[in-house]
Amino acid sequence: AAGVIQSPRHLIKEKRETATLKCYPIPRHDTVYWYQQGPGQDPQFLISFYEKMQSDKGSIPDRFSAQQFSDYHSELNMSSLELGDSALYFCASSARGNEQYFGPGTRLTVT
Amino acid sequence: KQEVTQIPAALSVPEGENLVLNCSFTDSAIYNLQWFRQDPGKGLTSLLLIQSSQREQTSGRLNASLDKSSGRSTLYIAASQPGDSATYLCAVRPLTGGGNKLTFGTGTQLKVEL
Numbered sequence: 039a040a041g042v043i044q045s046p047r048h049l050i051k052e053k054r055e056t057a058t059l060k061c062y063p064i065p066r067h068d069t070v071y072w073y074q075q076g077p078g079q080d081p082q083f084l085i086s087f088y089e090k091m092q093s094d095k096g097s098i099p100d101r102f103s104a105q106q107f108s109d110y111h112s113e114l115n116m117s118s119l120e121l122g123d124s125a126l127y128f129c130a131s132s133a134r135g136n137e138q139y140f141g142p143g144t145r146l147t148v149t
Numbered sequence: 150k151q152e153v154t155q156i157p158a159a160l161s162v163p164e165g166e167n168l169v170l171n172c173s174f175t176d177s178a179i180y181n182l183q184w185f186r187q188d189p190g191k192g193l194t195s196l197l198l199i200q201s202s203q204r205e206q207t208s209g210r211l212n213a214s215l216d217k218s219s220g221r222s223t224l225y226i227a228a229s230q231p232g233d234s235a236t237y238l239c240a241v242r243p244l245t246g247g248g249n250k251l252t253f254g255t256g257t258q259l260k261v262e263l
Binding site: 069071073080081082083086088093094096126128130132136137138139140141142143145 | 185193194253255
């Protein structure tokens with residue numbers, strides 16, 4: 039069965055650079071979610087999209103933005119990167135708000 | 150604000166033992182609760198989803214129960230195996246006002262030894 043795809047899987051950036059993470063949800067899933075998991079921490083909700091419209095927003099810094107495109111894939115854009123942005127970034131998708139399926143994550147390291 | 154707590158934080162058991170992981174949440178107005186497994190540095194694998202109207206769900210050697218009124222869920226793992234070693238996370242979805250976002254617990258790190 040198709041799963042959530044995230045790219046890249048690993049990303050190394052320097053402080054103040056910009057990063058773009060991509061997420062391809064499971065086909066026919068209408069909702070995409072982004073979560074951030076810092077080292078030794080539980081995942082924290084960042085933002086979600088339902089049918090290409092932002093549906094909810096969590097503790098997402100103003101330096102971050104996201105969108106969902108017409109083909110339902112989503113991108114998380116992160117600017118002016120800080121050391122504290124180093125984390126695992128997960129994308130998840132669901133159909134009509136039911137069970138969320140998570141991708142393998144993108145490990146971002148900011149040096 | 151919903152807070153989710155998991156006890157114990159870490160657990161080490163010998164192979165073959167039955168075990169129970171606990172999850173508690175402060176706001177009982179939930180839509181559903183999910184249990185996940187996470188291997189070190191890896192993604193989250195959904196194990197079980199319990200809707201707020203359900204009392205339990207079973208999948209193979211796993212059984213999850215939900216007592217919404219008391220804000221508790223348990224994950225029962227029967228006949229544990231070394232391959233069960235991982236961190237187990239519970240997460241709740243709010244009934245209203247919070248969209249579909251999940252609030253996660255802090256996890257229980259399980260080690261099953263030979």
